[in-house]
Amino acid sequence: PDDRLLVGSRSLPLRGDVASLRSGRARPEESLRSGRARPADEGRVELVGGNALAAAWFGRIDYEVAWSWQRSLFDARLDGRCGDSVMLVEHPPTYTLGRSALESDVLYGQAEREARGIRTYHVDRGGRATYHGPGQLVGYPIVALGARYDVLGYLRRIEAALIALLADHGVEGTRDARHTGVWVGASKIAAIGVKITRGVTMHGFALNVATDLEMFGGIVPCGITDRGVTSLEVETGSSPPLEGIALQAATHLAVAFERELAWQQPHSLLASGGVDVAAATSEPAVAGALG
Numbered sequence: 001p002d003d004r005l006l007v008g009s010r011s012l013p014l015r016g017d018v019a020s021l022r023s024g025r026a027r028p029e030e031s032l033r034s035g036r037a038r039p040a041d042e043g044r045v046e047l048v049g050g051n052a053l054a055a056a057w058f059g060r061i062d063y064e065v066a067w068s069w070q071r072s073l074f075d076a077r078l079d080g081r082c083g084d085s086v087m088l089v090e091h092p093p094t095y096t097l098g099r100s101a102l103e104s105d106v107l108y109g110q111a112e113r114e115a116r117g118i119r120t121y122h123v124d125r126g127g128r129a130t131y132h133g134p135g136q137l138v139g140y141p142i143v144a145l146g147a148r149y150d151v152l153g154y155l156r157r158i159e160a161a162l163i164a165l166l167a168d169h170g171v172e173g174t175r176d177a178r179h180t181g182v183w184v185g186a187s188k189i190a191a192i193g194v195k196i197t198r199g200v201t202m203h204g205f206a207l208n209v210a211t212d213l214e215m216f217g218g219i220v221p222c223g224i225t226d227r228g229v230t231s232l233e234v235e236t237g238s239s240p241p242l243e244g245i246a247l248q249a250a251t252h253l254a255v256a257f258e259r260e261l262a263w264q265q266p267h268s269l270l271a272s273g274g275v276d277v278a279a280a281t282s283e284p285a286v287a288g289a290l291g
Helices: 063-078 110-115 151-168 213-218 232-236 242-256 266-272 276-282
Strands: 003-005 053-062 084-092 094-097 121-124 131-132 136-142 183-184 187-197 200-210 262-263
Touching: 003 094, 003 200, 053 266, 063 084, 063 136, 063 200, 063 266, 084 183, 084 242, 084 266, 131 136, 131 213, 136 242, 151 183, 151 200, 151 242, 200 266, 242 262, 242 266
Parallel strands: 053 084, 053 262, 094 121
Antiparallel strands: 003 187, 084 136, 094 131, 136 200, 183 187, 187 200
16 A cells, blocks of 8 residues: 555544544644645655765654654655655653554543643554653654565664664663564563655654653553563663764664764754754744754
């Protein structure tokens, strides 16, 4: 099919309350999806733009803003207007619900989520519920995989990069035969959820560095009920700066994707996708990150 997802095929609104998971109802202004339609016969995108992987650290960015920028870069990659890239960010407390999510995956009611400052979004990636928040590195690779791409192979490359990053800190990360992601023992330290359209990827991974793990108590993480979560801080007793972890992640992703890393300022990365950088800088949600 034209629009390939790792898990699920049901279309969901990006915003609105959890009940809309079942109804599928969302007012137009509540959706973060692009209204841009693409014919199914346009074909998949071939690798273009050289051998570089452009990467930038954006700091803490609201999920909605980061999603908009990611979509701009994704559309530009689909159209061949830019090369491969990866956005590296940190989010305020956020629950995201993928296309396979169930109402029962969210354990906190709306009042509890509001009291804890957690925003909830329904997103178009595969998978179920996950948490993003302070102390967690989130990466959004936007990469053209070519006409004959391998979804599982792409996921394994992300896992390999994160396992290599953990090894840099003396932590043994492993794969699990049943569940995508990276694990330390029986506990998940990194979640992965992606969308691939015409061979171009979006969404990505979340690595717990110094994350408040109690926030995972408000969801059933990735729909898995018999495993725990952990973080780099729990495993090592230290909390390295996220920006340094972001650079390490970009370095290992470049190796995994067989690219040369081009570390950039956020302005440059956004400009490659046609984002109005001046307007982006003026948004309160990004104050301090791009200003």
